[in-house]
Amino acid sequence: MSQADTTVREDGIINSVSGPVVTAVDLDARMNDVVYVGDEGLMGEVIEIEGDITTIQVYEETSGVGPGEPVENTGDPLTVDLGPGLLDTIYDGVQRPLDVLEEKMNSPYLDRGVDAPGIDLEKEWEFTPEVEEGDEVGRGDIIGTVPETVTIEHKVLVPPGALDEGETAEIVAVESGEFNVNETVAELDNGEEIRMRQEWPVREARPAGDKQTPTEPLLTGQRVQDGLFPIAKGGTAAIPGPFGSGKTVTQQQLAKWSDADIVVYIGCGERGNEMTEVIEDFPELPDPQTGNPLMARTTLIANTSNMPVAARESCVYTGITIAEYYRDMGYDVALMADSTSRWAEAMREISSRLEEMPGEEGYPAYLAARLSQFYERAGYFQNINGTEGSISVVGAVSPPGGDFSEPVTQNTLRIVKCFWALDADLAERRHFPSINWNESYSLYREQLDPWFVENVAEDWPEVRQWAVDVLDEEGELQEIVQLVGKDALPEDQQLTLEVARYIREAWLQQNAFHDVDTYCEPDKTYLILTTIKTFNDEAFDALEAGVPVEEITDIEALPRINRIGVQEEYEAYMDELKDDITEQVRELY
Structure with missing residues (x-):
């Protein structure tokens, strides 16, 4: 309901205004009640009550509002409309749909005091019941479905407030067909009428089980x-x-x-x-x-x-x-x-x-x-x-x-x-x-490891821990490099820095604006890291065989590691890259 289009009942009177905080006198209200403030009916919420002084935070700009203007109390806390139509919608902070407000004002610049319901009250939805007359239902039970979008099937629930905890009721009537969100789709034997629309106070968690x-x-x-x-x-x-x-x-x-x-x-x-x-x-x-x-x-x-x-x-x-x-x-x-x-x-x-x-x-x-x-x-x-x-x-x-x-x-x-x-x-x-x-x-990490082991790779935790250890060692070595330079390090530590560079650049770095690299599935995440680990294992074997670190890090296959993330057909690419790395490193000794 738009308060700008209605007569505001003078439940209280504005006493003072300080930015979004307004105090009112003679207002019969409770904590967190929603009120409408001033001649324009600006939406606000009661946040403090001290004697006859009620303090309100107003959800709209208060310039021009002054003492003596009326305040109306709705008697209800700040609630949201719940039902079909929430998805594919853009709201402001108090669940006013911005596209509806723009259409209402015929302008992207919104006037104060303009309101609109959170979901379309007139649109009809195809309701398909999942219960029959005579079925017993409890609070929160699913009684039917609505195709809300092409992706999501909306499930119509018995409102938590319709029944007490542990209480059940019998379905005495249920219909299929097209209904708007305020029309009754089912009735319970306790007299409750079930609609697709619910309301719930935002500061109170909805009931859940364990x-x-x-x-x-x-x-x-x-x-x-x-x-x-x-x-x-x-x-x-x-x-x-x-x-x-x-x-x-x-x-x-x-x-x-x-x-x-x-x-x-x-x-x-x-x-x-x-x-x-x-x-x-x-x-x-x-x-x-x-x-x-x-x-x-x-x-x-x-x-x-x-x-x-x-x-x-x-x-x-x-x-x-x-x-x-x-x-x-x-x-x-x-x-x-x-x-x-x-x-x-x-x-x-x-x-x-x-x-x-x-x-x-x-x-x-x-x-x-x-x-x-x-x-x-x-x-x-x-x-x-x-x-x-x-x-x-x-x-x-x-x-x-x-x-x-x-x-x-x-x-x-x-x-x-x-x-x-x-x-x-x-x-x-x-x-x-x-x-x-x-x-x-x-x-x-530990409680999710069984899922990764079962769905990605058995050695997922070990490979990940190897990457963590390499990055930790790199962090310690970088402090030494700052003092004496990379060339002063032993060859095995120089090789560790090179491996860590590929972990950082090819694995941890990801381009959000590249069509392929913007998303990386877990299998690909694992294969990229195992490709780098293949180089690590082969390189340290070559180093132990006496091959200089410069020759190991100069093989032709290595630059291709940094291009792994952008490959669509990545499995064949990584298999080939692993083979090339292994072959080229082993040729050195």
């Missing part, structure tokens, strides 16, 4: 992540890095190529040109899993840096609630939040206007709690309807000046189990993804 230990990786198609620092389906990861180090591109790569069923991408306080790139690219990109448009399984939430700061604080909750809804259907969801630092800055601004006691660097004292609440909604779950689903959360962090000791990065580190640290020096050397292999880590 959280399981994840044992399957979220494959990203990026060698450094899948190979060295894997994340599990249902896991949490952070991507911290200074300006220009590639956080946004890295997250866009994950959104494009991860093997999740559903992608929720949150642009939280990022530059408008970066979100424009996402909005323009995603509809054009083919889904590597299905060949259909990538947007057919994607929801975008755009809250750019020039949008109201209060809506930025709520956009991550909007995104995680949509992710939980698809998790309840049994889907694997990947959520990208870019970036949580901008979210924390929004909290800091609101907190300072509330005159709360500041914590470290001015952030609110509850920063760690809010971050924990957000990341804890990720996980691999046994859903209440018996299905299994997961939410993997990857949050970018933008520490000022690349200082990883600042509060947002440090508090995030205590929560997440996968840390992909971006390095400005690597980015300056045009090494992308600029994930520093010395500072990054994954606590999922």
Whole structure:
């Protein structure tokens, strides 16, 4: 409902205005109630109540709003509309569809006070029931399906609030056919009418069963992540890095190529040109899993840096609630939040206007709690309807000046189990993804090894550990090289540096803008590394036989290693390359 087109009922009166923070008097409200502020009906949320003074954070620009204007309370918390139509849609931070608002205003420049439902209330969907009259259902059970997009089948659920935990009810009526989201598709014997549309408060986690230990990786198609620092389906990861180090591109790569069923991408306080790139690219990109448009399984939430700061604080909750809804259907969801630092800055601004006691660097004292609440909604779950689903959360962090000791990065580190640290020096050397292999880590590695052993190669953990050892040794040797130069090292250490260079350049480095190299499946990731290891093994055998290191590193086959990533028919290419390396090195002795 557009508040600009209705008469606002004077439940309360504005007392003061400080940016997005407004205080009202005589307002009968509860914490987190949604209210409409001023003559234009600007959307806001109650964040503090002290006596007769109610403090509201407004999700829109408040210039021109003054004391004495009315405030209307809806009596409901901030909720999102859930149902068919969430995918292939671009929302702002409070789930207003931007294309609908643009059409409503007949302009890309939106007026204040304009609102629209999160999903189309008039569009009809083809509903196919999966239950019959007389069947018993519990909360969260699937009663039917809707073809939401060419890729995703939407599953219509019994709302969690329709029944108590453990309670069941009998289906007394169910119909198939075309319905809009507000029409009844089934009835229960307790009088509940089931519709395709649900509402859920964003700050409350949707009910789920037991959280399981994840044992399957979220494959990203990026060698450094899948190979060295894997994340599990249902896991949490952070991507911290200074300006220009590639956080946004890295997250866009994950959104494009991860093997999740559903992608929720949150642009939280990022530059408008970066979100424009996402909005323009995603509809054009083919889904590597299905060949259909990538947007057919994607929801975008755009809250750019020039949008109201209060809506930025709520956009991550909007995104995680949509992710939980698809998790309840049994889907694997990947959520990208870019970036949580901008979210924390929004909290800091609101907190300072509330005159709360500041914590470290001015952030609110509850920063760690809010971050924990957000990341804890990720996980691999046994859903209440018996299905299994997961939410993997990857949050970018933008520490000022690349200082990883600042509060947002440090508090995030205590929560997440996968840390992909971006390095400005690597980015300056045009090494992308600029994930520093010395500072990054994954606590999922051991629990995911059985999957890689079964599905990729039996010696996956051993080959990966060999690469880690070589890179560690290179890091130690580089300190010596800085002092005495490479030529002063023994020949075996010079050879180690050469092998490490190929691991860095041919394996860890990946071109996001190359049609072939932008995505690397696990088999190819493994074969590239074993090709480099073949050279390592043959080269050290030749060195022990007395062949000078210069002759070993000068064989004709070696430059071809750096071209492995761009080969489409890679298996035959790598088999031939391994044979050539072996033959040419052995000819030396």
